[in-house]
Amino acid sequence: MRVYSEILRSYRGVLLGLIVGFASSITLGSLSPAGLSGSLSSLLWVYTSPLPLIASILFMGPIALSAAGLSIAYRSGFITVGSEGQVIAGSAAALWLTAIMDLGLHPLQAFVLASVFSGSIGSLLGLLPAIMRIYLGASEILSSLMLNYVVLYIVNHLVSGPWRSGAFPVTKSVPEQYRLGYVDIILISLATSISLYIILSRSRLGLIVEVLGRSPRAAETYGLRPRLAIYYVSSISGFTAGVGGAVAVLGFQNSLTPMSIFPGYGYMGALVAWLSSNNPILTLPTSWFFSTLLVYGGALQASGLSIGYVLAIQSIIVLSVILFRRITGGGAGYS
Amino acid sequence: MVGLGIADYMLAALFYSDPIIIAALGESFVERAGRVNLGVEGMMALGASISVALSSLTGSIVLGILGRAVAGVALSLVYIAAVIMARLNQFVVGLLISFTGLGLADLVASMGHKIGPGIPQGSEIRIMLVSIYIVTPPPLYIMLSEHPPG
Helix, strand or coil, X not given: CHHHHHHHHCHHHHHHHHHHHHHHHHHHHHHCCCHHHHHHXXXXXXXXXXXXXXXXXXXXXXXXXXXXXXXXXXXXCCCCCCHHHHHHHHHHHXXXXXXXXXXXXXXXXXXXXXXXXXXXXXXXXXXXXXXXXXXXXXXXXXXXXXXXXXHHHHHHHHHXXXXXXXXXXXXXXXXXXXXXXXXXXXXXXXXXXXXXXXXXHHCHHHHHHHHHHHCHHHHHHCCCCHHHHHHHHXXXXXXXXXXXHHHHHHHHHCCCCCCCCCCCHHHHHHHHHHHCCCCCCCXXXXXXXHHHHHHHHHHHHCCCCCCXXXXXXXXXXXXXXXXHHHHCCCCCCCC | CCCCCHHHHHHHHHHHXXXXXXXXXXXXXXXXXXXXXXXXXXXXXXXXXXXXXXXHHHCCHHHHHHHHHHHHHHHHHHHHHHHHHXXXXXXXXXXXXXXXXXXXXXXXXXXXXXXXXXXXXXXXXXXXXXXXXXXXXXXXXXXXXXXXXX
């Protein structure tokens, strides 16, 4: 029931924000080389054809996984954006395990091993900003943002150096039998969101997270050990983002090339978490919506538009939603 | 053959640092006021592509630089509305502005075929840029230390 009441509370703001967001994305799309008719027809294509539907479900995997983990972290007031680096590190780890090492495992074994490995690396990366915040008082937003760049350049070095196969800077592909289909991705995202929702609503950690997010001092006074909770939420969000990277590389990327800019799944996860008022269940439809925008941007890319423009549309939507939500007085006020 | 001396490296570093110097000047103002604006990245990207587009369309560098400033101020107004008036989290809004600016910069860049050849070449560009970052800090410093807004 809490899900419905939260939807209702932030309903007006979200609706206004979505209208502004869609209007601005169509206006901006009509400025692109595709023109107004081109951008409208691409938008129609995305929501009516089977091909973009499957593509959007595939892209949804890393976004939904990182958003679900981040929603717990944001509830506790730990505003990290390290999910981008964790997704990249997770995909590199999964690629190393399945394509470069190639242990000849059963597909299910390979998936479990790859998610545990990628998730653990993501957790370690998530713990770094948490340790820096607790012991040094460093803002986790800045340190996790910088850590993203560190991870990006390390992975770029691996991809164009030791892991390169052949003349071009591209790694080996993940073998056919290890790849994930869209059904697998739906199941993984669903299972993650539901289990995180249960943690949040039924467990002791969930209670501590709620109290910590609303009043850190109260949490400390009642002996809830906020430091331990921050370690938990940062490693949980890192774990899910790392698994998201594994899903990205096993689902649709299949090999890595050096990245000049961030692929953006982790940042989109952060936007999704803000947009769905940090509710792990709501992150599922929201991340699918963002993923359709990504497919829409991909369709416009054929006319010479860079994919970074999609992130602009999504940011405008999130900004207008959180603004309108604040103005109309709804929402829980996490952001 | 003459190797590169340390002075050459210093000059090259100076060449690449002018955008950072100007952006850091503005950001230092914001941070003195106790706020952090992570949107600077987006403001710089949007300003850069708008100034190239404008100066290439009009053939005037001054107009390009003015357009750049207007773009930056427009994004700053969004920051003010969201952070100061609506009291949203400053880091969240900053990141959103950063992404928006980067994406809009891509959009402007993708309109390249309508814009034309690119910015007019000439030595006066360098001189103008150097004069901007030599002339702007002192008045800003005086404003910070002597005036009520500071």
